[in-house]
Amino acid sequence: MKTWDVIVIGAGIIGLSLARELRKRGASVLVVERGEPGRQASHAAGGMLANCGDEIPSVLQPLANASAELYPEFVHELEDESGVHVDLRSYGTLLFAAPGHSVPEMPASNPVNVRELEPALAAEGRTAILLKERSVCPRALTEAALKAAKHRGVDVSSGTEVLSVEVAAGRASGVTTDKTFYPATKVVNCAGAWAGQIAPLAMPTRPIKGQMVCFAMPSRELLKHVVRAPEIYLIPRSDGRLLAGATVEDVGFDKRTVPETIQGLRRAALALLPALENARVLEDWAGLRPGTPDNLPILGTTPVPGYFVATGHFRDGILLAPATARVMALLIEGRTPECDLRPFSVERFGE
Ligand SMILES: Cc1cc2nc3c(=O)[nH]c(=O)nc-3n(C[C@H](O)[C@H](O)[C@H](O)COP(=O)(O)OP(=O)(O)OC[C@H]3O[C@@H](n4cnc5c(N)ncnc54)[C@H](O)[C@@H]3O)c2cc1C
Known part of the structure; x- marks a missing residue:
């Protein structure tokens, strides 16, 4: 044997x-x-x-x-x-505070000009800092x-x-x-x-469920940075996909997506990135994070x-x-x- x-x-x-x-x-x-x-x-x-x-x-x-x-x-x-090819990207992450709140103070990261970095974001009146983080597929x-x-x-x-x-x-x-x-x-x-x-x-x-939705960006240049806001995060890929997520749910071993939840994610993504209005939704899914x-x-x-x-x-x-x-x-x-x-x-x- x-x-x-x-x-x-x-x-x-x-x-x-x-x-x-x-x-x-x-x-x-x-x-x-x-x-x-x-x-x-x-x-x-x-x-x-x-x-x-x-x-x-x-x-x-x-x-x-x-x-x-x-x-x-x-x-x-x-x-x-x-x-x-695993699409390791190094543009960085724009970390937003909730509207009306200021971004957390972090070493070596000052608030940035969001309009200059990502003109497609609807971030009027909101501040963000740029973090040197990467993303991968x-x-x-x-x-x-x-x-x-x-x-x-x-x-x-x-x-x-x-x-x-x-x-x-x-x-x-x-x-x-x-x-x-x-x-x-x-x-x-x-x-x-x-x-x-x-x-x-x-x-x-224990399983902690996360639901996500994936759009086809109208243009690959629409968004370069990962965006992390309290209500949603947006992760662009080099092939033109854009992921928006994710929920954090303690509901057992249940991997089904819920249409209303996916709609909620879509709405939150659109509020931050209005150019997604007519973007095709390619896929939605749920996965189970290993929680402790x-x-x-x-x-x-x-x-x-x-x-x-x-x-x-x-x-x-x-x-x-x-x-x-x-x-x-x-x-x-x-x-x-x-x-x-x-x-x-x-x-x-x-x-
Ligand atoms: C919606 C969502 C978004 C996330 N976003 C991020 C992110 O942006 N960044 C990040 O770092 N992490 C993220 N995570 C977390 C990340 O996905 C997980 O922490 C990671 O994938 C865990 O990997 P794993 O190999 O432990 O688990 P899994 O990928 O779940 O692998 C465990 C494997 O074990 C197998 N298995 C189970 N039981 C048995 C058995 N009895 N015998 C044989 N095989 C078995 C399963 O079939 C499975 O293939 C996210 C998770 C979700 C759900």
């Missing part, structure tokens, strides 16, 4: 980035994915790499900054190994990560559900799936919002030796993928990551 050094459960951006990183460092790796790789939260994401605003919890800021810094190289390698990124992982020799078993992580002689020995048993001495749970459904440990993840009770990821070892976890990235899993892959690969190799992972331990929940 074939065995692997590491089994990664879940082929979202977190599992795929980690599998590739482990393989790059010499480990043999199997990714086991219940459905099609990259079709859950990582497919639904907007792709803002939002490490500069005031939204990242302070304890997560060092990992977020490290990940943002790793991004250009991460993308360069993925594009090179996969041949997939998460669908292309996930496809690139899958191809790059395979290119490096990672094995992938799709359409295979992991039911439990097996423990023998007090440590992880592999995974039991709906089809067979796969042996490995190390297992990592990267199953996103579903991480808590895999025995034996109850990871306290304190909105922080769960990263590190578990009480079962050889069993690791990397999930709960909530609203920032695309941003956090390269740094997560790096720190988790170091930990799995038995080395000490440069970033303190104690705040993200599963044991903080008393498991």
Whole structure:
């Protein structure tokens, strides 16, 4: 029977980035994915790499900054190994305050002339600051990560559900799936919002639904910057698509879109960017973010030796993928990551 050094459960951006990183460092790796790789939260994401605003919890800021810094190289390698262009954009983000409010004060960012930077925005009387943030197309990124992982020799078993992580002689020995048993001495749970459904440990993840709508911009030059306002965010892509989102809903494992909610997103997008009035709506969708009770990821070892976890990235899993892959690969190799992972331990929940 074939065995692997590491089994990664879940082929979202977190599992795929980690599998590739482990393989790059010499480990043999199997990714086991219940459905099609990259079709859950990582497919639904907007792709803002939002490490500069005031939204990242302070304890997560060092990992977020490290990940943002790793991004250009991460993308360069993925594009090179996969041949997939992931649309990394570096125009920056215009961060708006609510009408009548002032923008948060942030180091090295003064209010900018919105009319000059983005003439199509209807931002009369509103102030914004420009953040040096990037964006990426998460669908292309996930496809690139899958191809790059395979290119490096990672094995992938799709359409295979992991039911439990097996423990023998007090440590992880592999995974039991709906089809067979796969042996490995190390297992990592990267199953996103579903991480808590895999025995034996109850990871306290829960799905947080996000609905989004995607327009075809009348011209690719209509909007260059990502726009983040309290009521909506707008993410332009180089191919002329523009994403508007997203809701944050605690409604269980329900991925249906709600027409009135999508209409509400469309109205909010139009109010800020009136030129979208006659723009074609290409698509709408919903995805399930992996949430946790304190909105922080769960990263590190578990009480079962050889069993690791990397999930709960909530609203920032695309941003956090390269740094997560790096720190988790170091930990799995038995080395000490440069970033303190104690705040993200599963044991903080008393498991
Ligand atoms: C609407 C929306 C907008 C977002 N915008 C952004 C953004 O702008 N920037 C950002 O950084 N993040 C954003 N996010 C968050 C980001 O998408 C997630 O944090 C990230 O995709 C999580 O990746 P993951 O690999 O952990 O989860 P997923 O992509 O959900 O992958 C988990 C995988 O595990 C598989 N799986 C589950 N159970 C099993 C099992 N038992 N056996 C085998 N496989 C299993 C699933 O099928 C799935 O493929 C957004 C999310 C949503 C929904």
